[in-house]
Amino acid sequence: MQTLLISLETSSPVCSVALHRIADGSLVGQSELRLDKSHSTHLTILIEQLLANTGHQLSDLAAVAVSDGPGSYTGLRIGAASAKGLCFALDVPLVAVSTLKALAAQVMTGTARPKKFLFCPMLDARRMEVYAAVYTHEGQEVVAPTPLVLEADTLAEQLAQHSVLFFGNGAAKFQSLLGEPANAGFLTGIEPSAIAVGQLAVAAFHRQEFQDVAYYEPFYLKEVYTTTPKAK
Structure with a gap:
């Protein structure tokens, strides 16, 4: 069955x-x-x-x-x-x-009083860039999945108004820029x-939310750049 x-x-x-x-x-x-x-x-x-x-x-x-x-x-x-x-x-x-919503969901379920926070999964996209999104405790998008170039004022609007939890393998890069503001929390070991x-x-x-198997492609979010090896 x-x-x-x-x-x-x-x-x-x-x-x-x-x-x-x-x-x-x-x-x-x-x-x-x-x-x-x-x-x-x-x-x-x-x-x-x-x-x-x-x-x-x-x-x-x-x-x-x-x-x-x-x-x-x-x-x-x-x-x-x-x-x-x-x-x-x-x-x-x-x-x-x-991927980002699932990562956020697994943190929400283990967070005491999740209503107090926004949840920001960050996946490493090399250099100072991450794939990120921001969700409420109910999984609603505050910031849709996007490639972010990290700077000290990234997500300043959200941090000014809410307590935000950051996690994922790209969050450490942001923590090094941001320091330790009162409204930001960083979680480690979240994969x-x-x-x-x-x-x-x-x-x-x-809910019967299915993909067309023949035409489905992953949500890469940005184009993949390839290079041609230089001739020896």
Whole structure:
């Protein structure tokens, strides 16, 4: 019986897979690897092992969810290709979940009195740039996902009016610029997780918010620039 949703998170150096029950959103199991550039060789293995370890098989899947980005261009492509392949093979729908929104959601659930804060996930986009967004405790967008070049006055308007929690692998760069203002809090060790993707995906599944599997592409947020190697 198709009762499960599998979610894939490949937007960061963490390669993560999770299984949730669609009926109630409960977590069945999760696996992850924190090996840089391991997604292409290990994602399929993680999926197979998670299903085997939880006593399930591919035919039990009713949907596939994928972390939609922004994030690592290569990682997102791998996640999207794997998710689409599963959807085509199993004839099940595809759910895409914002990477930043999922990252914020996992922090919200572990924050005491979340109403007091705005939540700002930041993912490293190299140099002094991050992919960022700002959400209320209910997941509403205050600042839509955007590439930000970090400066001392970045998000000054939000910090002037609210207490803001910053987290993700790009937040440390902002902390070094900002110092320690009273309204800013910085959390460490927060990485994208397939568990949070799956939790949001189950809700989206019940709302029937599905992607066109044939034409789906991740939300890269900005163009990818490639260079041609110089001739020797």
